[in-house]
Amino acid sequence: MFPRSPFLHLKVKSNAVLKIYREVDRDIANFKSKTSLRCLPGCGHCCESPKIETTVLEFLPLVSKLHKANRISDLKKRIDVSGNSNICPLYLPAGIVSVRAAQHKGMCSEYGLRPLLCRLYGFSVVRTKDSKACLVTCSLIKDFYKARYQKALRFISNNSVFPVMNNYALKLSVIDFSLGIKQYPIKEALARAVEYIESTAGFNSMAKAGV
Ligand code: SF4
Numbered sequence: 001m002f003p004r005s006p007f008l009h010l011k012v013k014s015n016a017v018l019k020i021y022r023e024v025d026r027d028i029a030n031f032k033s034k035t036s037l038r039c040l041p042g043c044g045h046c047c048e049s050p051k052i053e054t055t056v057l058e059f060l061p062l063v064s065k066l067h068k069a070n071r072i073s074d075l076k077k078r079i080d081v082s083g084n085s086n087i088c089p090l091y092l093p094a095g096i097v098s099v100r101a102a103q104h105k106g107m108c109s110e111y112g113l114r115p116l117l118c119r120l121y122g123f124s125v126v127r128t129k130d131s132k133a134c135l136v137t138c139s140l141i142k143d144f145y146k147a148r149y150q151k152a153l154r155f156i157s158n159n160s161v162f163p164v165m166n167n168y169a170l171k172l173s174v175i176d177f178s179l180g181i182k183q184y185p186i187k188e189a190l191a192r193a194v195e196y197i198e199s200t201a202g203f204n205s206m207a208k209a210g211v
């Protein structure tokens with residue numbers, strides 16, 4: 001049962017999400033070491049996709065940390081300046097570094113608290129309806145690391161233990177169904193997480209003031 005104070009409630013949920021992130025990171029590190037699969041050095045190309053979707057729950061650890069550090073207004077500014085773009089406001093592009101236009105350098109400004117998909121993309125599988133395991137990775141890895149990609153496919157077909165996206169998503173949703181099931185474009189999910197934190201903070205101040 002969750003505690004009654006909204007902020008304690010938030011802390012419990014946020015810690016539960018972080019616990020799953022640690023499990024994901026450990027499983028991905030294991031998968032990488034078994035398959036030698038890697039990202040291209042300095043690459044952040046997948047962060048430039050306007051189609052990334054996450055749940056609000058996945059951003060609770062980040063927005064809680066920023067709220068505690070009085071940095072929510074900075075985050076809101078970053079969301080605002082991104083205008084109509086659906087690219088993640090946390091992405092910091094660093095320019096094109098290769099003749100191949102698709103190869104961009106860039107980085108996540110909040111890498112340690114990035115959402116679930118950002119941890120899993122490239123190095124995990126989805127289970128199809130007929131239980132087939134399909135590796136979810138990018139065309140850059142497929143093109144530049146062909147041998148490693150093939151090794152990863154062989155590993156998946158010869159083993160039963162590897163990171164499965166669906167399983168972690170299910171574990172997350174159990175923490176809070178209202179925040180952890182519906183997927184939004186990443187910028188919207190981040191903005192909704194900010195709203196959630198602010199409404200929780202408002203509720204907390206009213207409770208303290210006895211309103
Ligand atoms: S998953 Fe692919 S596109 Fe994304 S950072 Fe790694 S190499 Fe780049």
Ligand code: SF4
Binds near residue numbers: 088089111115186
């Ligand atoms: S949260 Fe970070 S890793 Fe995920 S899309 Fe945004 S910049 Fe990329």
